[in-house]
Amino acid sequence: MLTPNVIDISEQCSTIDFSKLKSEGIKSVIIRLGVGNTQDKRATEFITEAKRVGLIIHGYHEYQDDVENQIQWSIQNAHKLGLSNNAYYFLKVRSNKNNIKELFRPFYRNWKMNRWNVGLYASVTEFNNFNSDEFERNDIYKWAIKNDDQSIEKMNLLSINSLDGIGKDIDVSGKLNQVININDSIETDPNKDYRVSSGAFVGFDYSTTSIQGGKFLVASPDGVNKIPKLGPDGSFMFNRDDGERILKLIGAEFVPKIRINKNAPSKVPSDYSDGIFYEKVFLDSFQIKVNQGKLGILTTKVIVDANHCYARQQLEIVDSKKPVILLRNGRDNAWKSWTYLLGDEENAGSD
Template identity: 50%
Template sequence: MPSPNVVDLSEYQTKTANGKMDIDFADLKANGIQAVILRLGHGNTRDNGVEHFIGQAQRAGLVIHGYHFYEAGINNQVEWSIQNAKELGLAANAYYFLDMEGKLPGNWPEIFRAFYRNWKMAGWNVGLYASLSKYSQFDLNEFKTNEVYKWVAAWDAEHAPEIADVWQYNCLTGLGKYSLKVDKDVDITGKLIQKIEAPGKLETDPDGQYKIKAGAFVGFDYSTTDIIGGKMLVSSPNGVDKIPKLGPDGSFFFNREDAHRMLPYLKDFITQQIQAARLLTWDDIKGKPDVVLRSDLPDFNQFALKKDLPAPVDLSGYAKTDVVDAVKTVADKAQAIADTNSKLLETKVDRKDLPTVPTDLVHSAELDQVRTDVSQAQQDAAQAMANAKSAKAAIDTSDEFTVKKPSEYSEGFSHELKQVAAMIPDRSGLDKSAQAGSIAVLSTMSYGNYARQTLKVLDSQRPMTFIRNGSGDTWYPWETVTTTITVD
């Protein structure tokens, strides 16, 4: 039975006895424990009692590391985990592990990559906790390149797995005075039990005295790689291999090590760009469709609905205009005769006995024009309302992980902020430049039963765009759209 030098604790060990938590950190240290890995949170919830654990472990002189338990379906876990660890005071250069267990949906390497890259930028060492069988999903060469610490759970193994840096071998018994179940670990590589040193100052002196390997040089020659042809600026670490650095077309070439060296200088800028992208407004978006905002529409309360219009006036009791005109003509002639023969007419007829012509009639042409104007106003209002319903005034940031079907989009245009890993889980078969970036703006144009989507990656060095079509409940494969010429 191995002897543990590390234990990992969570709120499950916050049982109380006599009003106090019954974890005795000094007793743990007396039983060979040198470091603790504390669960800082799960999903977007802080662990109960973790602040107490941190204080007690510090007083006992134990080295403190942390881990975050990943929960599927919780948005913004990466950002929340960083803020939570900073608020709890997880030291720079301490190890921060992601705990991935069970039947989690999605691409595990992509999920973990989003966490560990951002954690490294925040100043922590990084690691993964998973069972031995789950490690087959991950690229261990990537772990080696990025110094990912492998925390492997293998309870039935007699010996530590070969890939393990730290081995969790038992959780069924207590330790020292603590009689309940507790996870026990062996730090094989030994980095967890070392005292955490403050981050060292990066060497930035170009005139410093550095060791040069025999035969190494920088100069103009033909590359021994297949990246590009022609004579170019190359570097050789050994005098034999010639790695391109500046191509004949003016393009620069960088490798992973270059990226790691530049990251400390770029991380503040990258963080600012990501934060700025999350604050995009409608006015910041270029090439958006010509739409009308709801605030630009007139007050529809000033219009009447067709069903609310009054019923037409009943004109059945009135004479037609041509009859009225004929009556007026006859009346005019009668008046003329009456004027010339007034005395004779006065003896024949009384003026009050003449018919009275109505004076409040409306000409039919005027009535038809009114009806036409009201009908046109109703059509304009209906079209404006349809345009308003189809317009989207901002980027939807409420859900970065859900992938909707084409049929779930309403007609018109929409813009959403999405995690690239949720939209395109596996980019391993693409060029390396097309695998970069984790956050993108998803634009959808929907009409009838068809939809087209454009996914524009925001946090990659090279501008990457993916497009696809869909119909009904089916999306067709993504295709890449990118530039091929860099502008100086």
């Protein structure tokens, strides 16, 4: 009979007696740190209690459809909650809209660069559809539900059952129950005054971002910041501008994707990452009244430097008789007022 030695928990759990669980043989805990871009309400409480009784702590992020910038948010959230270096960080996906393999890959790359071990929660069937060599080569931890009618031989962690919201799991590999080597010694830049040329420097140097661990292949778009370009699995990392340049070089046409984002009105500049974003929005949610037209395309251009996040938004009303375009700037957590770039208050008025 398989004996659970790991639990997975979230805010949905009932009261948890961590001391009792440890006495029953539980050695480590996987705590849900967040969902989409919302922190689990009890994550801090669980981390504190698990530390108190001496359980090894790992975390997981639950992917949520139609929420943007989850990768960067999940990194910031895990750092804020204090997820240790070399702890395991799992992605839990419950989505029928996306290719889980393609969805997981950028999470893996970015989490790995932030010095966490990485795992994926999925069904055995989904794991069997993946390239197992890729998982083994990159040491990706496989977490699946135990099901007697499926092959579970190559899974690392098996979910056995759930009672009162507490998942009972078996760490087949034993890696989750090993003492975490935090390895606080990080190689930093010994030559702080080394100057780089804006937009021209590419080479191996120390990252100025939160990604640490020695020298990277980096580029400097502004002559100050040095941005990693080589991922931990050997892949090159491209931002949106890089991608557009590459597509032009190979003769391909870049077609920006317009996303429907219900959360767009509540987003501030710092909620976006560096790049250009296209979103379909409804004007009522922006408190903008238009005599004719209720639908718009929101274009957000963002530049992030070491100190601030700068953004410019252009809102094009697409279902009015006359063209109406509004423009506004923003910085960090605030937007300026809308300015009419095309059209006037006769065609559109702001509350």
